[in-house]
Amino acid sequence: MTPSTPAAPASHAPTSADVAAAADRIAGYARHTPILRAHLNGRPLLLKLEHLQLTGAFKLRGALNALMAGPPTDHIITASGGNHGLGVATAARLLGRQATVYLPETTPEAKTRRLARTGAELISVGQHYAHAADTAQQRARTDGLHYLHAYDDAQVIAGQGTLGREIAAQAPDCDSIVVAVGGGGLAAGVRLGADPATTVVAAEPRGCPTLHAALAAGAPVETSVDSVASSALGASRLGTLPYTVISHHPIHPTLVDDDQIVAARQRLWEEFRLAVEPAAAVPLAAWLAGAVPGALPCLVICGANADWTPHEG
The missing domain is CATH 3.40.50.1100 (Rossmann fold)
Known part of the structure; x- marks a missing residue:
């Protein structure tokens, strides 16, 4: 089922053409996950339910x-x-x-x-x-x-970018996409795969600020790893290839703290009965904090591989 499209070298930053090739390549294996159109706090939003992927996560x-x-x-x-x-x-x-x-x-x-x-x-x-x-x-x-490599590989990034490509096809009225950031592979891939006119918001925990540190230093640097979401977003350094992509195709960075992540995770359960891992709540935490531009944002619910009992009350 592998097409004849040449692959980009792993040492070179991927392009939108690589994302398109990846979409064709993995179509027979990966699920085409749905988008939920919803309202929360009186505002419309979209939820890309990537936690329904075959492995429970976008990876x-x-x-x-x-x-x-x-x-x-x-x-x-x-x-x-x-x-x-x-x-x-x-x-x-x-x-x-x-x-x-x-x-x-x-x-x-x-x-x-x-x-x-x-x-x-x-x-x-x-x-x-x-x-x-x-x-x-x-x-x-x-x-x-x-x-x-988990995120510093051109073909890995291109594969993650198919998620942004799906959102563009499913929700052409979406004007921003919010993703959680660890090593940067998803953020870079979605930026390449999404409509160029769509703002990509990269949200990360304050305790694992790899993107913010890289942007401040002008290159990927070592950072702390201390967050409730660190099991999924626990990279200590932004990937070199994601940084290259983001440098040429800018995204909108923002930070959220652990209390906001925990509250957003609980809100996903209370409002939509989505039981997800902490990393998947980071985009909603950013949206609830007012850090997401656009009239109709799409929040990527990136994974649900966690044992969790919701707090009822």
Whole structure:
């Protein structure tokens, strides 16, 4: 099912043409997730229900595209806070390949449990994503395996961009799209895939401000990792390729704090019965804080891989 469209080198920043090629490439595997048109606080908004993706998160898109467009290999290795690992492990299973996923020891059990079901080899190491990634890359070099980065890979970014392309087709009246930011792959991809006239808002926790730090420094730099959403948005540094894309195709950055994220997560349950992980509530937290421009924004509900009991009251 892989088309003959040439793939962009992983070391080069992707383009909108790469996103279009990715959409064709993964169409037979990834779900075309719906958009919910709703009103909240007397205002209209759109919710892109990407938590209904096959793996419960958007990461499958990038993983599928990278495996299908990248070098042929029977064994792929990666590191992940959970959702990217689920994407890679599921993509590998769908394509008949083997996957090894390195995880921080702090990865939520809800994600490791789902990962175990894919049949991938799982190795837990360290307290943060960066440690797991360093160990996985060392293993890849030692064993001669192909390492797939969670967000600093052109084909991963292009695959994530198919989400923005879907929103453009499903909701041409949308004037802004809000995504959560960790390493920047989703924000960069959506910027490439969305209508150029649509504002892309990149919302990130104050405790994991990779994009803000990079924009302030003029290059990706190391930042803190301390947020209720860090299991999904816990990159300590914005990716080089996402930064390149964002530098040429600007987006609108904003910060939210953990209290806002927790409140937005609860609001998604109370208003729409959406039980999602903290990262998926970051866009709504930004919207509720008045940090999202536009008359009809689309909030990307990026994942739901968490065990959670809502607070009733």
